[in-house]
Amino acid sequence: KQEVTQIPAALSVPEGENLVLNCSFTDSAIYNLQWFRQDPGKGLTSLLLIQSSQREQTSGRLNASLDKSSGRSTLYIAASQPGDSATYLCASHTLYNQGGKLIFGQGTELSVKP
Amino acid sequence: DGGITQSPKYLFRKEGQNVTLSCEQNLNHDAMYWYRQDPGQGLRLIYYSQIVNDFQKGDIAEGYSVSREKKESFPLTVTSAQKNPTAFYLCASSKDVLPGANVLTFGAGSRLTVL
Numbered sequence: 001k002q003e004v005t006q007i008p009a010a011l012s013v014p015e016g017e018n019l020v021l022n023c024s025f026t027d028s029a030i031y032n033l034q035w036f037r038q039d040p041g042k043g044l045t046s047l048l049l050i051q052s053s054q055r056e057q058t059s060g061r062l063n064a065s066l067d068k069s070s071g072r073s074t075l076y077i078a079a080s081q082p083g084d085s086a087t088y089l090c091a092s093h094t095l096y097n098q099g100g101k102l103i104f105g106q107g108t109e110l111s112v113k114p
Numbered sequence: 115d116g117g118i119t120q121s122p123k124y125l126f127r128k129e130g131q132n133v134t135l136s137c138e139q140n141l142n143h144d145a146m147y148w149y150r151q152d153p154g155q156g157l158r159l160i161y162y163s164q165i166v167n168d169f170q171k172g173d174i175a176e177g178y179s180v181s182r183e184k185k186e187s188f189p190l191t192v193t194s195a196q197k198n199p200t201a202f203y204l205c206a207s208s209k210d211v212l213p214g215a216n217v218l219t220f221g222a223g224s225r226l227t228v229l
């Protein structure tokens with residue numbers, strides 16, 4: 001059974017710092033891995049999707065990498081801004097999931113201080 | 115603009131009452147999902163539907179029911195059998211459920227509180 005873990009649960013950094021959020025998963029037989037952003041009391045917004053055949057995806061200041069062999073994905077945020085403050089969740093879509101179900105990590109709550 | 119609309123945003127329920135959360139999408143997506151989110155935990159799948167008039171249980175379906183009479187709509191009923199219903203409920207949709215490049219689109223969520 002796939003388990004997805006995100007450490008740390010919370011992270012506080014000063015504005016302008018580059019940072020890395022970590023996501024680990026136990027089953028490497030994945031179709032893809034997705035990163036989402038969630039603002040307080042809101043729904044999730046998809047940030048990046050990495051297919052199993054890909055190593056990384058980039059969107060603006062965000063770069064997500066995938067290493068299936070080690071069961072890890074990272075989300076790199078360059079030059080962080082206070083507007084980046086949110087909870088970031090990763091989710092995997094494994095080969096044997098029923099009906100396209102995503103398995104989510106618990107999220108990392110990011111706070112970027114001005 | 116296309117998207118997913120959930121209503122109500124906040125809902126209060128007395129113990130023993132059934133409540134229904136609405137989810138409507140105009141994205142022409144075939145697949146729809148209901149997730150539950152509790153503090154400090156990831157999202158957990160309640161039910162999902164691949165096509166009209168068909169739906170499947172997720173990991174925590176007990177105490178919940180759904181219907182899919184229209185492609186655009188996937189309401190969730192939280193029944194009195196659900197022992198701990200206070201949570202944030204998220205509806206999502208995707209073009210289909212086939213694995214691959216499916217990106218989920220989420221609604222803004224509904225927060226249910228049991229009084």
